[in-house]
Amino acid sequence: MGQPPDVVSAGAVVFRPGRQVLLVHRGRYDDWSFPKGKLDRGEHRTAAAVRELEEETGLRVRLGVPLGDQRYPVKDRMKTVHYWTGRVVGDDDVSRYALNDEIDGVAWVDVADARERLSYDYDRGTLDEALDRRRRTLPLVVLRHAKARARRTWRSADPLRPLLAAGREQADRLGPVLAAYDVRRVVSSDSIRCAETVAPYVRASGARLRLTDGLSEEAATEASVGRSVDRLLARMDAHGAGGLLCTHRPVLPRVFERLGVDDPALDPGEMLVVHLRKGTVRSTERHLVP
Template sequence: MNTHENGAGHGGPDTGAPETTAPEIRMTSAFPPRDTAVGGYLEPIRAGGAVLWRDGPAGREVVLIRRPDRGDWTLPKGKLKNGEHPIIGAVREVEEETGLTPVMGRRLPPQRYLKDGWPKQVEWWAATPARPDGRIDYEPNEEVETVEWVPVAEARTRLTYDHDVQVLDNFRVGPARTFPVILLRHLSAGEKRSWNDSDLLRPLDENGRADALALPRVLGAYGSLRAVTSAAARCTESLLPLTVECDVPMSTERALTVGPEGGGYDVEEAREVIARVLDERRPTVVCTHGELVPHLLTEALTRLGAPVSQQRGLRKGSFWVLHVSEEGDLAGVERHGVRE
Protein backbone atom coordinates (compact mmCIF):
# COMPACT_ATOMS: atom_id res chain seq x y z
CA MET A 1 0.00 0.00 0.00
CA ASN A 2 1.39 3.40 -0.98
CA THR A 3 2.21 5.73 1.89
CA HIS A 4 2.48 8.91 -0.21
CA GLU A 5 -0.41 11.29 -0.73
CA ASN A 6 -2.05 12.52 -3.92
CA GLY A 7 -0.51 9.82 -6.11
CA ALA A 8 -1.69 10.09 -9.71
CA GLY A 9 -4.15 7.39 -10.58
CA HIS A 10 -5.38 6.78 -7.02
CA GLY A 11 -9.11 7.15 -7.46
CA GLY A 12 -12.05 6.35 -5.21
CA PRO A 13 -15.24 4.41 -6.10
CA ASP A 14 -16.69 5.11 -9.53
CA THR A 15 -19.34 7.80 -8.96
CA GLY A 16 -19.91 8.68 -12.59
CA ALA A 17 -18.37 12.09 -12.08
CA PRO A 18 -15.90 13.37 -14.67
CA GLU A 19 -12.28 12.49 -14.06
CA THR A 20 -10.28 15.19 -12.31
CA THR A 21 -7.26 16.70 -13.99
CA ALA A 22 -3.98 15.11 -12.95
CA PRO A 23 -2.07 17.23 -10.43
CA GLU A 24 0.53 19.57 -11.82
CA ILE A 25 4.03 18.21 -11.37
CA ARG A 26 6.37 20.68 -9.72
CA MET A 27 9.89 20.68 -8.36
CA THR A 28 9.67 19.84 -4.68
CA SER A 29 11.75 20.96 -1.74
CA ALA A 30 14.75 18.80 -0.98
CA PHE A 31 14.58 19.50 2.74
CA PRO A 32 11.28 19.43 4.65
CA PRO A 33 11.17 21.76 7.65
CA ARG A 34 12.40 20.69 11.08
CA ASP A 35 13.35 17.08 10.40
CA THR A 36 16.03 17.08 13.08
CA ALA A 37 16.29 18.10 16.72
CA VAL A 38 14.85 21.54 17.37
CA GLY A 39 17.64 24.12 17.46
CA GLY A 40 20.29 21.49 16.79
CA TYR A 41 21.91 19.42 14.07
CA LEU A 42 22.17 15.70 13.47
CA GLU A 43 24.72 14.52 10.91
CA PRO A 44 22.61 12.78 8.23
CA ILE A 45 23.08 9.27 6.96
CA ARG A 46 24.38 9.81 3.42
CA ALA A 47 23.20 7.83 0.42
CA GLY A 48 23.10 8.05 -3.36
CA GLY A 49 20.86 6.83 -6.14
CA ALA A 50 19.55 7.46 -9.63
CA VAL A 51 16.34 7.70 -11.60
CA LEU A 52 17.33 5.23 -14.30
CA TRP A 53 15.26 5.91 -17.41
CA ARG A 54 14.82 4.91 -21.05
CA ASP A 55 12.37 5.49 -23.87
CA GLY A 56 10.61 2.13 -24.30
CA PRO A 57 8.04 0.88 -26.81
CA ALA A 58 5.20 2.34 -24.73
CA GLY A 59 6.92 5.60 -23.82
CA ARG A 60 9.29 6.73 -21.10
CA GLU A 61 10.07 4.17 -18.41
CA VAL A 62 12.04 4.16 -15.17
CA VAL A 63 13.51 1.32 -13.13
CA LEU A 64 11.81 0.35 -9.88
CA ILE A 65 12.95 -2.31 -7.44
CA ARG A 66 10.99 -4.37 -4.92
CA ARG A 67 12.61 -5.30 -1.61
CA PRO A 68 11.16 -8.48 -0.10
CA ASP A 69 12.03 -7.73 3.51
CA ARG A 70 10.04 -4.49 3.41
CA GLY A 71 7.51 -5.35 0.72
CA ASP A 72 8.03 -1.95 -0.90
CA TRP A 73 8.64 -0.49 -4.34
CA THR A 74 11.38 2.13 -4.50
CA LEU A 75 14.04 3.73 -6.68
CA PRO A 76 17.54 2.21 -6.63
CA LYS A 77 19.70 3.85 -3.98
CA GLY A 78 21.85 2.98 -0.99
CA LYS A 79 24.15 4.22 1.73
CA LEU A 80 27.58 5.54 0.89
CA LYS A 81 30.58 3.82 2.38
CA ASN A 82 32.82 5.82 4.70
CA GLY A 83 34.80 8.28 2.60
CA GLU A 84 33.15 7.15 -0.64
CA HIS A 85 32.65 9.72 -3.37
CA PRO A 86 28.89 10.33 -3.80
CA ILE A 87 29.09 9.80 -7.57
CA ILE A 88 30.94 6.51 -7.19
CA GLY A 89 28.63 5.42 -4.39
CA ALA A 90 25.49 6.17 -6.39
CA VAL A 91 26.81 4.23 -9.39
CA ARG A 92 27.80 1.30 -7.19
CA GLU A 93 24.43 1.13 -5.45
CA VAL A 94 22.46 1.29 -8.70
CA GLU A 95 24.61 -1.46 -10.19
CA GLU A 96 24.21 -3.65 -7.10
CA GLU A 97 20.44 -3.23 -6.94
CA THR A 98 19.59 -3.42 -10.67
CA GLY A 99 22.46 -5.11 -12.51
CA LEU A 100 22.55 -2.04 -14.80
CA THR A 101 25.45 0.41 -15.03
CA PRO A 102 24.12 3.99 -14.96
CA VAL A 103 25.48 6.82 -17.07
CA MET A 104 24.93 9.90 -14.95
CA GLY A 105 22.89 12.76 -16.35
CA ARG A 106 21.69 15.91 -14.64
CA ARG A 107 21.80 16.27 -10.88
CA LEU A 108 18.45 16.18 -9.13
CA PRO A 109 17.68 17.91 -5.82
CA PRO A 110 18.75 15.79 -2.85
CA GLN A 111 16.09 14.42 -0.55
CA ARG A 112 16.25 14.49 3.22
CA TYR A 113 13.88 12.60 5.49
CA LEU A 114 13.88 10.75 8.78
CA LYS A 115 14.98 7.13 8.92
CA ASP A 116 14.17 5.61 12.32
CA GLY A 117 14.25 9.12 13.78
CA TRP A 118 17.60 10.05 12.24
CA PRO A 119 17.94 12.31 9.15
CA LYS A 120 18.96 10.62 5.93
CA GLN A 121 20.15 12.59 2.91
CA VAL A 122 20.08 10.98 -0.53
CA GLU A 123 21.93 12.49 -3.50
CA TRP A 124 20.11 11.89 -6.77
CA TRP A 125 20.89 11.94 -10.46
CA ALA A 126 18.97 11.20 -13.62
CA ALA A 127 20.74 8.39 -15.50
CA THR A 128 20.50 6.13 -18.52
CA PRO A 129 21.67 2.50 -18.74
CA ALA A 130 25.09 1.99 -20.30
CA ARG A 131 23.62 -0.89 -22.30
CA PRO A 132 21.62 0.67 -25.16
CA ASP A 133 18.79 -1.88 -24.89
CA GLY A 134 18.53 -1.52 -21.11
CA ARG A 135 18.01 -5.26 -20.76
CA ILE A 136 17.81 -6.31 -17.13
CA ASP A 137 19.96 -9.29 -16.24
CA TYR A 138 19.58 -9.50 -12.50
CA GLU A 139 19.58 -12.45 -10.14
CA PRO A 140 16.95 -11.95 -7.39
CA ASN A 141 18.28 -12.11 -3.84
CA GLU A 142 17.21 -11.42 -0.27
CA GLU A 143 17.72 -7.67 -0.72
CA VAL A 144 16.06 -7.10 -4.11
CA GLU A 145 13.61 -9.61 -5.54
CA THR A 146 12.34 -7.67 -8.57
CA VAL A 147 13.88 -5.13 -10.96
CA GLU A 148 11.44 -3.78 -13.51
CA TRP A 149 11.10 -1.11 -16.17
CA VAL A 150 7.84 0.71 -15.42
CA PRO A 151 6.08 3.50 -17.37
CA VAL A 152 6.59 6.80 -15.54
CA ALA A 153 2.91 7.42 -14.77
CA GLU A 154 2.52 3.90 -13.38
CA ALA A 155 5.76 4.21 -11.42
CA ARG A 156 4.43 7.27 -9.65
CA THR A 157 1.46 5.31 -8.30
CA ARG A 158 3.46 2.20 -7.50
CA LEU A 159 6.21 3.84 -5.45
CA THR A 160 5.72 3.23 -1.75
CA TYR A 161 7.32 6.37 -0.33
CA ASP A 162 6.40 9.99 -0.84
CA HIS A 163 10.04 11.07 -0.93
CA ASP A 164 10.59 8.74 -3.92
CA VAL A 165 7.57 10.26 -5.65
CA GLN A 166 9.13 13.68 -5.13
CA VAL A 167 12.36 12.50 -6.75
CA LEU A 168 10.43 11.14 -9.73
CA ASP A 169 8.50 14.41 -10.04
CA ASN A 170 11.75 16.36 -9.94
CA PHE A 171 12.99 14.21 -12.81
CA ARG A 172 9.81 14.76 -14.81
CA VAL A 173 9.85 18.57 -14.64
CA GLY A 174 13.32 18.88 -16.21
CA PRO A 175 14.86 17.67 -19.44
CA ALA A 176 15.72 13.98 -19.52
CA ARG A 177 18.39 14.15 -22.21
CA THR A 178 21.39 16.29 -21.33
CA PHE A 179 25.11 16.34 -22.02
CA PRO A 180 27.84 17.32 -19.53
CA VAL A 181 30.47 20.00 -19.89
CA ILE A 182 33.02 19.50 -17.10
CA LEU A 183 35.46 22.23 -16.03
CA LEU A 184 38.39 20.66 -14.17
CA ARG A 185 41.20 22.51 -12.45
CA HIS A 186 44.35 20.45 -12.84
CA LEU A 187 45.41 18.16 -10.01
CA SER A 188 48.05 18.88 -7.41
CA ALA A 189 51.47 19.68 -8.91
CA GLY A 190 54.91 20.25 -7.45
CA GLU A 191 55.79 23.62 -5.96
CA LYS A 192 57.03 26.29 -8.36
CA ARG A 193 59.81 27.19 -5.93
CA SER A 194 61.36 23.74 -6.19
CA TRP A 195 61.00 23.45 -9.97
CA ASN A 196 63.92 24.78 -11.99
CA ASP A 197 62.71 24.07 -15.52
CA SER A 198 59.94 25.64 -17.59
CA ASP A 199 56.68 25.93 -15.62
CA LEU A 200 54.87 24.33 -18.56
CA LEU A 201 56.77 21.11 -17.79
CA ARG A 202 56.05 21.11 -14.04
CA PRO A 203 54.53 17.66 -13.34
CA LEU A 204 51.94 16.40 -10.89
CA ASP A 205 53.16 15.61 -7.42
CA GLU A 206 52.48 12.40 -5.52
CA ASN A 207 48.99 13.47 -4.46
CA GLY A 208 48.18 14.65 -7.96
CA ARG A 209 49.23 11.33 -9.49
CA ALA A 210 47.07 9.44 -6.99
CA ASP A 211 44.10 11.65 -7.84
CA ALA A 212 44.73 11.17 -11.57
CA LEU A 213 44.34 7.43 -11.03
CA ALA A 214 41.07 8.05 -9.16
CA LEU A 215 39.66 10.43 -11.78
CA PRO A 216 38.46 7.80 -14.31
CA ARG A 217 35.98 6.26 -11.85
CA VAL A 218 34.52 9.67 -11.06
CA LEU A 219 34.35 11.28 -14.50
CA GLY A 220 33.73 7.93 -16.18
CA ALA A 221 30.31 7.96 -14.50
CA TYR A 222 29.25 10.66 -16.98
CA GLY A 223 29.74 8.37 -19.96
CA SER A 224 31.84 8.77 -23.07
CA LEU A 225 33.71 12.07 -22.95
CA ARG A 226 36.30 13.88 -24.99
CA ALA A 227 39.04 15.93 -23.34
CA VAL A 228 40.15 19.45 -24.21
CA THR A 229 43.06 20.65 -22.11
CA SER A 230 45.78 23.13 -21.47
CA ALA A 231 49.08 22.02 -22.97
CA ALA A 232 50.85 22.31 -19.61
CA ALA A 233 52.17 19.00 -18.31
CA ARG A 234 50.18 19.19 -15.06
CA CYS A 235 46.96 19.41 -17.09
CA THR A 236 47.67 16.68 -19.62
CA GLU A 237 48.94 14.40 -16.83
CA SER A 238 45.74 15.01 -14.89
CA LEU A 239 43.73 13.49 -17.73
CA LEU A 240 46.14 10.80 -18.91
CA PRO A 241 44.64 7.86 -16.93
CA LEU A 242 41.15 8.95 -18.03
CA THR A 243 42.16 8.96 -21.69
CA VAL A 244 43.63 5.46 -21.41
CA GLU A 245 41.10 3.73 -19.14
CA CYS A 246 37.98 5.27 -20.67
CA ASP A 247 39.24 5.63 -24.27
CA VAL A 248 38.85 9.40 -24.17
CA PRO A 249 40.32 11.39 -27.09
CA MET A 250 42.35 14.39 -25.93
CA SER A 251 43.40 17.60 -27.66
CA THR A 252 45.38 20.55 -26.32
CA GLU A 253 44.42 24.22 -26.61
CA ARG A 254 46.94 27.02 -26.35
CA ALA A 255 44.14 29.35 -25.23
CA LEU A 256 43.62 27.24 -22.09
CA THR A 257 47.32 27.30 -21.20
CA VAL A 258 48.76 29.59 -18.55
CA GLY A 259 52.41 30.28 -19.14
CA PRO A 260 55.29 30.93 -16.77
CA GLU A 261 54.64 33.21 -13.79
CA GLY A 262 50.90 32.95 -14.31
CA GLY A 263 50.90 34.89 -17.59
CA GLY A 264 50.85 34.24 -21.31
CA TYR A 265 47.12 33.68 -21.70
CA ASP A 266 44.25 35.56 -23.29
CA VAL A 267 40.90 35.46 -21.45
CA GLU A 268 38.89 36.21 -24.58
CA GLU A 269 40.53 33.35 -26.48
CA ALA A 270 39.80 31.02 -23.57
CA ARG A 271 36.17 32.15 -23.56
CA GLU A 272 35.97 31.31 -27.26
CA VAL A 273 37.10 27.76 -26.51
CA ILE A 274 34.31 27.12 -23.99
CA ALA A 275 31.80 28.77 -26.33
CA ARG A 276 32.84 26.36 -29.07
CA VAL A 277 32.54 23.40 -26.70
CA LEU A 278 28.97 24.41 -25.88
CA ASP A 279 28.10 24.93 -29.54
CA GLU A 280 29.40 21.47 -30.47
CA ARG A 281 27.11 19.88 -27.85
CA ARG A 282 29.36 16.93 -27.05
CA PRO A 283 30.14 15.53 -23.60
CA THR A 284 33.45 17.19 -22.79
CA VAL A 285 35.90 17.64 -19.95
CA VAL A 286 37.94 20.85 -20.11
CA CYS A 287 41.09 20.91 -17.97
CA THR A 288 42.79 24.21 -17.27
CA HIS A 289 44.32 26.44 -14.61
CA GLY A 290 42.86 28.24 -11.60
CA GLU A 291 43.32 31.64 -13.27
CA LEU A 292 40.96 30.71 -16.11
CA VAL A 293 38.25 28.64 -14.38
CA PRO A 294 36.13 31.64 -13.22
CA HIS A 295 36.24 33.17 -16.71
CA LEU A 296 35.25 29.93 -18.40
CA LEU A 297 32.40 29.31 -15.97
CA THR A 298 31.13 32.87 -16.37
CA GLU A 299 31.18 32.56 -20.14
CA ALA A 300 29.38 29.22 -20.09
CA LEU A 301 26.66 30.33 -17.68
CA THR A 302 26.12 33.58 -19.57
CA ARG A 303 25.76 31.79 -22.90
CA LEU A 304 23.30 29.38 -21.30
CA GLY A 305 21.20 32.28 -20.03
CA ALA A 306 21.81 31.32 -16.41
CA PRO A 307 22.73 33.37 -13.34
CA VAL A 308 26.42 33.54 -12.53
CA SER A 309 27.54 32.00 -9.25
CA GLN A 310 29.43 34.18 -6.79
CA GLN A 311 31.73 31.23 -6.11
CA ARG A 312 33.27 30.33 -9.44
CA GLY A 313 36.78 29.25 -8.55
CA LEU A 314 38.00 25.74 -7.88
CA ARG A 315 40.69 24.25 -5.71
CA LYS A 316 43.13 21.94 -7.46
CA GLY A 317 41.52 18.62 -8.32
CA SER A 318 37.95 19.98 -8.25
CA PHE A 319 35.50 20.34 -11.09
CA TRP A 320 32.23 21.91 -12.15
CA VAL A 321 29.71 19.87 -14.15
CA LEU A 322 27.28 21.84 -16.32
CA HIS A 323 24.38 19.71 -17.53
CA VAL A 324 23.02 21.13 -20.78
CA SER A 325 19.75 20.15 -22.47
CA GLU A 326 19.45 19.24 -26.13
CA GLU A 327 17.88 22.67 -26.65
CA GLY A 328 20.96 24.36 -25.23
CA ASP A 329 19.54 25.34 -21.84
CA LEU A 330 21.21 24.85 -18.48
CA ALA A 331 19.64 21.84 -16.74
CA GLY A 332 21.85 21.62 -13.66
CA VAL A 333 25.21 22.47 -12.09
CA GLU A 334 27.21 20.51 -9.55
CA ARG A 335 30.68 20.82 -8.05
CA HIS A 336 32.90 18.07 -6.72
CA GLY A 337 36.45 17.22 -5.82
CA VAL A 338 38.12 14.14 -7.20
CA ARG A 339 38.10 12.91 -3.61
CA GLU A 340 35.29 13.85 -1.21
Protein backbone atom coordinates in the same frame (compact mmCIF):
# COMPACT_ATOMS: atom_id res chain seq x y z
CA MET B 1 26.53 12.99 23.29
CA GLY B 2 25.93 14.41 19.81
CA GLN B 3 23.83 12.89 17.11
CA PRO B 4 25.54 10.09 15.14
CA PRO B 5 26.41 10.99 11.52
CA ASP B 6 23.87 10.34 8.82
CA VAL B 7 23.85 7.14 6.84
CA VAL B 8 24.71 8.40 3.33
CA SER B 9 23.42 6.79 0.14
CA ALA B 10 23.17 7.76 -3.52
CA GLY B 11 20.96 6.80 -6.42
CA ALA B 12 19.27 7.96 -9.60
CA VAL B 13 15.82 8.39 -11.10
CA VAL B 14 16.35 6.85 -14.52
CA PHE B 15 14.05 7.51 -17.47
CA ARG B 16 13.75 6.00 -20.91
CA PRO B 17 11.66 7.01 -23.95
CA GLY B 18 7.97 6.32 -23.62
CA ARG B 19 7.77 8.11 -20.25
CA GLN B 20 8.97 5.12 -18.25
CA VAL B 21 10.98 5.19 -15.03
CA LEU B 22 13.16 2.46 -13.52
CA LEU B 23 12.08 0.97 -10.17
CA VAL B 24 13.36 -1.87 -8.00
CA HIS B 25 11.60 -4.12 -5.49
CA ARG B 26 13.38 -5.08 -2.27
CA GLY B 27 12.10 -8.38 -0.94
CA ARG B 28 13.37 -7.78 2.59
CA TYR B 29 11.22 -4.65 2.95
CA ASP B 30 8.55 -5.52 0.37
CA ASP B 31 8.84 -2.04 -1.13
CA TRP B 32 9.26 -0.39 -4.53
CA SER B 33 11.76 2.44 -4.77
CA PHE B 34 14.48 3.95 -6.93
CA PRO B 35 17.80 2.10 -7.19
CA LYS B 36 20.21 3.44 -4.56
CA GLY B 37 22.72 2.31 -1.95
CA LYS B 38 25.26 3.29 0.67
CA LEU B 39 28.59 4.86 -0.18
CA ASP B 40 31.65 2.69 0.29
CA ARG B 41 34.40 4.12 2.50
CA GLY B 42 36.10 6.96 0.62
CA GLU B 43 33.73 6.69 -2.34
CA HIS B 44 32.38 9.82 -4.00
CA ARG B 45 28.60 10.06 -4.06
CA THR B 46 28.43 10.32 -7.86
CA ALA B 47 30.43 7.12 -8.26
CA ALA B 48 28.29 5.40 -5.63
CA ALA B 49 25.08 6.31 -7.46
CA VAL B 50 26.28 4.75 -10.72
CA ARG B 51 27.81 1.69 -9.03
CA GLU B 52 24.72 0.96 -6.95
CA LEU B 53 22.44 1.36 -9.93
CA GLU B 54 24.45 -1.16 -11.94
CA GLU B 55 24.54 -3.58 -9.00
CA GLU B 56 20.78 -3.35 -8.45
CA THR B 57 19.60 -3.33 -12.09
CA GLY B 58 22.48 -4.49 -14.30
CA LEU B 59 22.36 -1.22 -16.25
CA ARG B 60 25.11 1.30 -16.84
CA VAL B 61 23.86 4.85 -16.36
CA ARG B 62 25.08 8.38 -17.02
CA LEU B 63 24.07 10.92 -14.39
CA GLY B 64 22.01 13.90 -15.46
CA VAL B 65 20.98 16.94 -13.47
CA PRO B 66 21.12 16.72 -9.67
CA LEU B 67 17.92 16.47 -7.63
CA GLY B 68 17.19 17.49 -4.08
CA ASP B 69 18.47 15.23 -1.31
CA GLN B 70 16.15 13.05 0.73
CA ARG B 71 16.63 12.93 4.51
CA TYR B 72 14.61 10.73 6.82
CA PRO B 73 15.00 8.64 9.99
CA VAL B 74 16.16 5.01 9.93
CA LYS B 75 16.16 3.32 13.33
CA ASP B 76 18.14 5.60 15.69
CA ARG B 77 19.85 7.65 12.95
CA MET B 78 19.06 9.87 10.00
CA LYS B 79 19.66 8.91 6.39
CA THR B 80 20.61 11.24 3.54
CA VAL B 81 20.15 10.08 -0.06
CA HIS B 82 21.70 12.04 -2.94
CA TYR B 83 19.81 11.73 -6.22
CA TRP B 84 20.29 12.62 -9.88
CA THR B 85 18.26 12.03 -12.99
CA GLY B 86 19.85 9.36 -15.18
CA ARG B 87 19.94 7.89 -18.66
CA VAL B 88 21.01 4.38 -19.62
CA VAL B 89 24.22 4.06 -21.62
CA GLY B 90 23.72 1.16 -24.04
CA ASP B 91 21.11 -1.59 -23.66
CA ASP B 92 18.24 -0.85 -21.25
CA ASP B 93 16.88 -4.43 -21.08
CA VAL B 94 16.48 -5.51 -17.44
CA SER B 95 15.09 -8.97 -18.17
CA ARG B 96 18.53 -10.58 -17.88
CA TYR B 97 19.23 -9.18 -14.42
CA ALA B 98 19.86 -11.97 -11.89
CA LEU B 99 17.30 -11.38 -9.16
CA ASN B 100 18.58 -12.00 -5.63
CA ASP B 101 17.77 -11.77 -1.94
CA GLU B 102 18.22 -7.99 -1.93
CA ILE B 103 16.60 -7.04 -5.25
CA ASP B 104 13.86 -9.45 -6.35
CA GLY B 105 12.22 -7.19 -8.92
CA VAL B 106 13.43 -4.68 -11.53
CA ALA B 107 10.95 -2.97 -13.86
CA TRP B 108 10.45 -0.11 -16.26
CA VAL B 109 7.18 1.43 -15.12
CA ASP B 110 4.97 3.94 -16.89
CA VAL B 111 5.28 7.29 -15.16
CA ALA B 112 1.52 7.38 -14.74
CA ASP B 113 1.68 4.17 -12.69
CA ALA B 114 4.93 4.83 -10.82
CA ARG B 115 3.38 7.11 -8.21
CA GLU B 116 1.02 4.31 -7.17
CA ARG B 117 3.72 1.66 -7.14
CA LEU B 118 6.27 3.64 -5.11
CA SER B 119 6.02 2.77 -1.43
CA TYR B 120 7.09 6.09 0.17
CA ASP B 121 5.86 9.66 -0.03
CA TYR B 122 9.41 11.02 -0.18
CA ASP B 123 10.02 8.95 -3.33
CA ARG B 124 6.87 10.36 -4.89
CA GLY B 125 8.19 13.85 -4.18
CA THR B 126 11.52 12.98 -5.82
CA LEU B 127 9.66 11.55 -8.84
CA ASP B 128 7.70 14.79 -9.24
CA GLU B 129 10.94 16.80 -9.15
CA ALA B 130 12.64 14.43 -11.60
CA LEU B 131 9.73 14.62 -14.05
CA ASP B 132 10.24 18.39 -14.26
CA ARG B 133 13.94 17.83 -15.03
CA ARG B 134 13.87 14.63 -17.05
CA ARG B 135 14.80 16.05 -20.46
CA ARG B 136 18.10 14.75 -21.77
CA THR B 137 21.15 16.89 -21.07
CA LEU B 138 24.87 16.50 -21.78
CA PRO B 139 27.44 17.11 -19.02
CA LEU B 140 30.53 19.24 -19.56
CA VAL B 141 32.97 18.84 -16.68
CA VAL B 142 35.22 21.88 -16.17
CA LEU B 143 38.17 20.85 -14.03
CA ARG B 144 41.00 22.75 -12.37
CA HIS B 145 44.14 20.61 -12.41
CA ALA B 146 45.06 18.66 -9.28
CA LYS B 147 47.55 19.79 -6.64
CA ALA B 148 50.87 20.72 -8.26
CA ARG B 149 54.37 21.68 -7.18
CA ALA B 150 54.53 25.26 -5.90
CA ARG B 151 55.91 27.81 -8.34
CA ARG B 152 58.47 29.02 -5.80
CA THR B 153 60.01 25.55 -5.52
CA TRP B 154 60.17 24.89 -9.27
CA ARG B 155 63.28 25.97 -11.14
CA SER B 156 62.41 24.87 -14.68
CA ALA B 157 59.87 26.21 -17.18
CA ASP B 158 56.43 26.56 -15.58
CA PRO B 159 54.58 24.39 -18.18
CA LEU B 160 56.79 21.50 -17.01
CA ARG B 161 55.75 21.87 -13.36
CA PRO B 162 54.32 18.47 -12.29
CA LEU B 163 51.72 17.30 -9.80
CA LEU B 164 52.60 16.60 -6.20
CA ALA B 165 52.17 13.05 -4.91
CA ALA B 166 48.89 14.26 -3.38
CA GLY B 167 47.88 15.61 -6.78
CA ARG B 168 48.59 12.29 -8.47
CA GLU B 169 46.38 10.60 -5.87
CA GLN B 170 43.67 13.16 -6.62
CA ALA B 171 43.98 12.41 -10.33
CA ASP B 172 43.56 8.67 -9.67
CA ARG B 173 40.40 9.32 -7.64
CA LEU B 174 38.86 11.48 -10.35
CA GLY B 175 38.21 8.47 -12.58
CA PRO B 176 34.98 7.11 -11.08
CA VAL B 177 33.50 10.61 -10.86
CA LEU B 178 34.21 11.36 -14.51
CA ALA B 179 32.91 7.93 -15.51
CA ALA B 180 29.61 8.72 -13.75
CA TYR B 181 29.07 11.42 -16.40
CA ASP B 182 30.16 9.18 -19.32
CA VAL B 183 33.01 11.50 -20.25
CA ARG B 184 34.35 10.38 -23.64
CA ARG B 185 36.06 13.53 -24.93
CA VAL B 186 38.84 15.28 -22.98
CA VAL B 187 40.43 18.61 -23.87
CA SER B 188 43.26 19.81 -21.66
CA SER B 189 45.99 22.37 -21.40
CA ASP B 190 49.24 20.81 -22.59
CA SER B 191 51.03 21.88 -19.40
CA ILE B 192 52.31 18.86 -17.50
CA ARG B 193 50.17 19.41 -14.40
CA CYS B 194 46.98 19.36 -16.49
CA ALA B 195 48.06 16.44 -18.66
CA GLU B 196 48.94 14.43 -15.55
CA THR B 197 45.56 15.24 -14.01
CA VAL B 198 43.54 13.73 -16.87
CA ALA B 199 45.95 10.92 -17.80
CA PRO B 200 44.64 8.22 -15.38
CA TYR B 201 41.07 8.63 -16.59
CA VAL B 202 42.06 8.68 -20.26
CA ARG B 203 44.10 5.49 -19.84
CA ALA B 204 41.34 3.67 -17.94
CA SER B 205 38.40 4.79 -20.08
CA GLY B 206 39.85 5.09 -23.56
CA ALA B 207 38.42 8.62 -23.83
CA ARG B 208 39.76 10.70 -26.70
CA LEU B 209 42.30 13.29 -25.55
CA ARG B 210 43.36 16.56 -27.14
CA LEU B 211 46.15 18.61 -25.54
CA THR B 212 46.36 22.26 -26.53
CA ASP B 213 48.44 25.28 -25.55
CA GLY B 214 45.29 27.31 -26.18
CA LEU B 215 44.24 26.40 -22.63
CA SER B 216 47.65 26.98 -21.03
CA GLU B 217 48.46 29.89 -18.75
CA GLU B 218 51.11 31.14 -21.16
CA ALA B 219 49.18 31.04 -24.44
CA ALA B 220 45.44 31.13 -23.64
CA THR B 221 43.48 33.96 -25.20
CA GLU B 222 39.79 34.71 -25.29
CA ALA B 223 39.71 33.38 -28.85
CA SER B 224 41.65 30.17 -28.14
CA VAL B 225 39.54 29.36 -25.09
CA GLY B 226 36.37 30.01 -27.06
CA ARG B 227 37.50 27.68 -29.83
CA SER B 228 38.33 24.90 -27.34
CA VAL B 229 34.97 25.20 -25.59
CA ASP B 230 32.95 25.39 -28.81
CA ARG B 231 34.78 22.47 -30.44
CA LEU B 232 34.29 20.26 -27.39
CA LEU B 233 30.58 21.11 -27.19
CA ALA B 234 30.17 20.26 -30.87
CA ARG B 235 31.88 16.87 -30.37
CA MET B 236 29.68 16.16 -27.36
CA ASP B 237 26.53 16.92 -29.35
CA ALA B 238 27.71 14.79 -32.28
CA HIS B 239 28.43 11.74 -30.11
CA GLY B 240 25.81 12.21 -27.37
CA ALA B 241 28.34 11.85 -24.56
CA GLY B 242 29.95 13.89 -21.81
CA GLY B 243 33.09 15.99 -22.11
CA LEU B 244 35.90 17.25 -19.87
CA LEU B 245 37.91 20.45 -20.10
CA CYS B 246 40.94 20.77 -17.81
CA THR B 247 42.87 24.00 -17.34
CA HIS B 248 44.37 26.48 -14.86
CA ARG B 249 42.94 28.93 -12.35
CA PRO B 250 43.79 32.06 -14.42
CA VAL B 251 42.18 30.54 -17.54
CA LEU B 252 38.98 29.28 -15.90
CA PRO B 253 37.16 32.67 -15.84
CA ARG B 254 37.32 32.75 -19.65
CA VAL B 255 35.91 29.21 -19.83
CA PHE B 256 33.01 30.07 -17.55
CA GLU B 257 32.36 33.34 -19.38
CA ARG B 258 32.11 31.39 -22.66
CA LEU B 259 29.61 29.00 -21.04
CA GLY B 260 27.62 31.84 -19.50
CA VAL B 261 28.01 30.69 -15.89
CA ASP B 262 29.50 32.42 -12.86
CA ASP B 263 33.10 31.58 -11.95
CA PRO B 264 32.93 29.42 -8.78
CA ALA B 265 36.66 29.88 -7.99
CA LEU B 266 37.51 26.17 -8.06
CA ASP B 267 40.18 24.66 -5.80
CA PRO B 268 42.85 22.31 -7.21
CA GLY B 269 41.18 19.06 -8.25
CA GLU B 270 37.70 20.60 -8.08
CA MET B 271 35.18 20.54 -10.92
CA LEU B 272 32.01 22.24 -12.02
CA VAL B 273 29.66 19.95 -13.96
CA VAL B 274 27.64 22.02 -16.43
CA HIS B 275 24.52 20.25 -17.72
CA LEU B 276 23.54 21.53 -21.17
CA ARG B 277 20.53 20.99 -23.36
CA LYS B 278 20.71 22.30 -26.92
CA GLY B 279 23.51 24.65 -25.88
CA THR B 280 21.63 26.09 -22.90
CA VAL B 281 22.81 25.57 -19.32
CA ARG B 282 20.12 23.72 -17.37
CA SER B 283 21.97 23.05 -14.12
CA THR B 284 25.41 23.05 -12.52
CA GLU B 285 26.94 21.10 -9.66
CA ARG B 286 30.28 21.38 -7.93
CA HIS B 287 32.43 18.47 -6.74
CA LEU B 288 35.81 18.31 -5.03
CA VAL B 289 37.83 15.10 -5.09
CA PRO B 290 40.15 15.52 -2.07
